[in-house]
Amino acid sequence: MTTPTAAMAAPRLEVQGLSTSFATDAGRIQSVADVSFAIHPGQTLALVGESGSGKSVTSLTLMGLHAKTSQAQVTGQAWFTRRDGRRVDLLALPEAERRALRGNEMAMVFQEPMTSLNPVLTVGEQIFESVRLHLKLDRKAAMAHAQRMLELVEIPAAKQRVHEYPHQLSGGMRQRVMIALAMACSPTLLIADEPTTALDVTIQAQILALMGRLQKETGMSMLFVTHNLGVVAQYADAVAVMYAGRIVESAPVHDLFAQPEHPYTCGLLACLPGVARRHAVAVAGQRPRLVAIPGQVSSPLTPPPGCAFAPRCERRIAACDARMPALSDEGSAGGSRRVRCIRVNEQPIEEVAA
C-alpha cells in the first residue's frame, strides 16, 4: 500500500495486483502479472520496458480497450479517483460507466497518430465527436471548442487546420491533434503509450514540452509508457520498470537512475551508450564496450520456473529458480523503492558499468 502524505490527496490511480492473460493458438499467455502502482494528482509515472514486457497491455487494460477476440482475462483492481472525489474500480465498472469515463476523465494518446486518427474525418470533426458526446455541447460550441483545442496544442493556423484531414498534416502535427483529442474533455488521467516514438528528436522535444506544459496547467496525472530511458529521465516523476509482464523495480526517477537495484534495471542503464561513456574507463586506445545483457527475453509460453530474468542475470543463484520473487515492500529497499529480486538486500550493485 502507498502511504500518501497528509498534504497529498488520494492517488488519482491506484493499481493493485493487475494481471492480464490472452488466449492464443498456442494456449493462454500471461502478458501482465501482479502489477501494482499508484499515480498521484499532477504526477507522471513512466512505465518502462522492452518489447513484450507488458507495458502497453497494462495501459490498454486500464482503458478497457482489449479486442474481444483476444479473450482477455483481467484480474486485480484499479482504483480511479473521479472528478467528484468518488473512487471507482475501473476493472469492476459496468461497460456503460466505463465508456462515460473513457475519452472524458481518462484519455489516451497512442504511438502511431496516422493509424489512430480517422482518415475520412477532418481533425475538427474528430474532436467535435468527443466533446458532443461527453460535454453535451451543441454543434457550434463543439466546433469552436475543437478549434480552441488545436490552439491549445500550438497548431499554427488552427482556424484552417480544423477543416483539414489527417493526411494533410505532418507526423508531429498529427500527434498534436491526437493530444488535442485526448485533452478535449480535460481528463484527469492521461495514458500516453509511446507518444513520441514515431517522431524525430526535434519534434519529440516539441511534443514532450507541450505535454509538460498541459500537465502543469491542468494538474492531470499521466501514465507514460515508453522504452526510451532518456525520455523517462527528462520527464517522469516516478518509474516502474517492467520485465516479462511484471514490475521488477519501481522508484522515484532520481533514485532509480542514481542507483538502480534490480539487475535488469542496472543492465538496461548500462546498455545505454551515453551512460556507458560516462562510466566506462577506456582501456588504453581501445573502444569501451557496451555492457550488453546477454540472451533474450524468454517466451511467455514457456516462462522460467522462478525469476523471469534469472536466465540472463549475472547474479543468479540456485534460489532464483525456485520461485518468482515478490516485489519488496516500500521502505525495505530505502525510500519508496520496491524491487523484485531476492538478492537485492545482500549487497549494493555498484560496479554495473565497470
Next chain:
Amino acid sequence: MNAASMAPTPGDNLIEVRGLRKYFGTGPHPVRAVDDVSFAIRRGETLGLVGESGSGKSTIGRLLTRLVDPTAGQMLYHGEGASGQDLAGMSQGQFRPLRSKIQIIFQDPYASLNPRMRIREVLGEALDTHKQARGAARLPRIHELLTQVGLRPEHAERFPHEFSGGQRQRIGIARALAVQPNFIVADEPLSALDVSIQAQVVNLLGDLKEQLGLTLLFISHDLDVVEYLCDRVVVLYLGRVMEIAPTSALYAQPAHPYTRALLAAAPIPDPAQRRTIPLLQGDLPSPANPPSGCVFRTRCPHAVAECASADMALRPVGADHWKACWRDDI
C-alpha cells in the same frame, strides 16, 4: 561544379562522394532527397551519417550501394589496386563485381530475410552470387559466418521466423560479411531492436570492424550510438550536409545551429541533467520546395535576411571540421 560540392577530402579515402544528387519524380518540383552532397569515407573508419526523417541519409546509403541510381554527381571508390572508379557512372552490369566489396545491412531484420529460405540458403545465395566458397567449402564457410556473428552452426538449418529480432539482425550482418566486403553501409541497423539487444549488436559491429578491417558507413538517427561507434560524423538536413567533424569535436563543439539543436533535443538519460530545451520550432520544409539559400533558415534561431541568399558551401571551423553556415558570429 560549384563550390559547395568541393568538400575537403584529405587522407586515405576509400570513398569520395562529390556533388551527389538524387531527385525523385519529374516536373518542375522533384523531391530533392539528396542535393549536392560531398564527403569522403576514409579507409578503416566508421563514418556516421545522422539526420532526421527526410534528411536523405538512407538515400545516400542506397546510392552508394547502387540500389537507386544517382541523378548527378560522383561516387569514387578507391579499391585495392584500382584508383578512383566512379560508382555513379557505372551500369548495373559494371557495378556487379563490386557488389561483393560494397555491402549493406538493412534496418528491418524482419523484412529483409526471405521467410521461406533456411539460413543456410540465405547465406549460400550470397556466396553463389559471387562464386565464393563453392562445393565442399560452402557449408564450413556458412558455419564460420554464423559463429562470427555470435550464432551457432546448427542455426543454418532454421528459418527466419525461428529467430528473435536481434538474431535476425546478426543474420543480416552475416549475409553482408559472407562475400568478404571491405565497405559496409549499415542503414539504421539498430532501430528495430530493444536497447539491451542494441548493445549486443553495437559491440558485434565494433568487433567485426576491427577484426576484418572494414570501413563502415553507419546511418542512424540515434546520436548516442553514433557518438559511441563513429570516428567522424556527417550531419544532414533536407538533403544537404550541415556539418562534418570528428566525433569528439562535433559533440563537444557543434558549429552549425542545426547540429546544436539536434544534440539539445536528444533526451539525456539522467534526471539530474534536466533541461529546458531550446526548442527548434516548426517542421521540416518540403524537400520538393526547399527554402532558398540555407535550407535550415526557416527553423534556425539565428536566421537573418542574408541567409535567404547564403551559399551552402562548407567552411572550415577547425581541424577536419566543416560547417555549412556562413555566420561565424554565433
